[in-house]
Amino acid sequence: MTIQQLHYVITISEKGSLNKAAESLYISQPSLSSAVKELEKEVGITIFNRGGRGVTLTNDGIEFLSYARQLYQQYETIKDKYGDGAKRKKKFGVSTQHYSFAVKSFVEMVKRYNIDDYEFAIRETKTKDVINDVWTMRSEIGVIYLSDFNRKFLMKLLNEYDLEFHKLIEARAYVYLYKNHPLAKKKSISFEELRDYPCLFFEQGDDSSFYLNEEILSTMEYPKIIHTNDRSSNLNLMVGLNAYTLCSGIICEELNGDDYIAVPFESDEETPNSVMEIGYITKSNTVLSKMGKEYIEEMEKYLNQRK
Numbered sequence: 001m002t003i004q005q006l007h008y009v010i011t012i013s014e015k016g017s018l019n020k021a022a023e024s025l026y027i028s029q030p031s032l033s034s035a036v037k038e039l040e041k042e043v044g045i046t047i048f049n050r051g052g053r054g055v056t057l058t059n060d061g062i063e064f065l066s067y068a069r070q071l072y073q074q075y076e077t078i079k080d081k082y083g084d085g086a087k088r089k090k091k092f093g094v095s096t097q098h099y100s101f102a103v104k105s106f107v108e109m110v111k112r113y114n115i116d117d118y119e120f121a122i123r124e125t126k127t128k129d130v131i132n133d134v135w136t137m138r139s140e141i142g143v144i145y146l147s148d149f150n151r152k153f154l155m156k157l158l159n160e161y162d163l164e165f166h167k168l169i170e171a172r173a174y175v176y177l178y179k180n181h182p183l184a185k186k187k188s189i190s191f192e193e194l195r196d197y198p199c200l201f202f203e204q205g206d207d208s209s210f211y212l213n214e215e216i217l218s219t220m221e222y223p224k225i226i227h228t229n230d231r232s233s234n235l236n237l238m239v240g241l242n243a244y245t246l247c248s249g250i251i252c253e254e255l256n257g258d259d260y261i262a263v264p265f266e267s268d269e270e271t272p273n274s275v276m277e278i279g280y281i282t283k284s285n286t287v288l289s290k291m292g293k294e295y296i297e298e299m300e301k302y303l304n305q306r307k
Contacts, residue, residue: 003075005039006068008032009047013065014138017054062136069137092291093121095133096143097214098202098231099278100252101306105298109291118291124231126204127212134281135161140292142281143299145248147274149219153211158281166296167279169303173216174249174262178238188266191220198224200234200245215246216276217265235260248276250306278303 012021012032022029040047047061057065096102106122113120123133133139146154146165158165175189181197183189199222202214210218226243228234237243238260249262280296282288288296 001039001042003072005035006072006075008035009039009061009065009068010072012036012048012055013057013061013136016056018050062132066136073137089117089119090291091119091121092289092295093123093133093139094141094143094295095123095125095130095139097127097130097145098124098234099143099248099250100231100255101250101299101302102143104252104255105295105302108298108302109295112294113291126202127214128204131157131161131163131281134163134283137283140282140289141295144279144281145214145216146277146279147216149274150211150213151277153209162284163281164284165279165281167277168299169250169278171248171250171276171278173246173265173267173274173276175244175265176238176247176249176251176260176262177244178242179259179261181238181242181244183244184261184263186263188264190266190268191271194244195223198226198237198241198243200237200243201225201227203227203229216248216274217246217271220271231256248278250278250303252302 008021008025011025012018015021015024018029018033022032025032036047043064045060045064046058047064048055049058094102094106103122103124106120110120121139123129123139125133127144130139130142130144134142142163144154144165155165175183175194177184183193183197186193199215201218204212204214226237226241228237234243234245235256238245246265247262249264251260251262280299282292
């Protein structure tokens with residue numbers, strides 16, 4: 001096993017294709033494929049599923065990639081500090097559920113650095129992908145939430161992946177909608193009042209557990225549901241269809257604009273409100289980078305202001 005082979009595996013997993021990875025690595029596709037097959041033979045596992053639409057990691061491959069990233073990251077650190085080669089860009093990544101405050105905090109952190117010297121990444125994605133990204137060290141930090149409903153499931157999952165959850169803030173459910181929505185001027189909105197309007201849910205994948213849903217109060221029976229996968233689509237559907245979603249009420253107007261408002265959800269015996277415990281996840285017993293610490297400071301600063 002060589003450092004070069006680990007680099008190959010990491011690059012293929014990021015590109016999702018042997019051809020694209022080969023182009024990025026400036027080697028031929030047959031040479032790359034041969035190197036990976038030799039590595040798979042040596043370690044005794046199949047790292048990638050190969051198909052017409054590209055390659056995907058096997059379950060063994062996901063675990064292998066986690067260790068490969070750790071080892072390769074240490075190699076790059078040593079080479080940067082003691083090697084004679086050209087200085088490489090330092091990497092920092094965040095994976096998050098769809099929170100505008102997480103993006104806003106990322107923006108403020110990145111402003112402190114010369115982007116020419118760094119390779120930054122922020123990924124608004126599915127809950128399981130947030131967990132996978134931190135586990136495989138694709139991202140240093142992930143942002144998710146816990147509630148009474150999903151806590152047991154997610155904590156079990158985090159423990160299996162050797163990840164730690166760190167609480168940032170608690171919030172209750174708000175109804176997020178367009179400012180001209182028929183219910184927008186109400187001081188609070190009940191579930192019964194929402195029945196005539198479509199509720200927006202971020203898609204989690206066909207095989208995902210409903211414990212992974214981003215939306216609080218996801219166990220209620222919604223008459224009308226539309227699944228989306230990005231915040232921009234949500235905002236457009238709120239305008240065009242009078243749709244809504246349930247959120248924490250922590251909205252960044254600077255990014256989302258001021259045409260949208262959050263109204264407190266009105267609970268009752270059949271539809272009680274629930275507490276969202278929003279926080280970030282990291283690898284267990286990991287010392288955060290300087291950028292990681294600053295990103296968390298920016299989130300804490302923004303959330304404390306919003307209180």
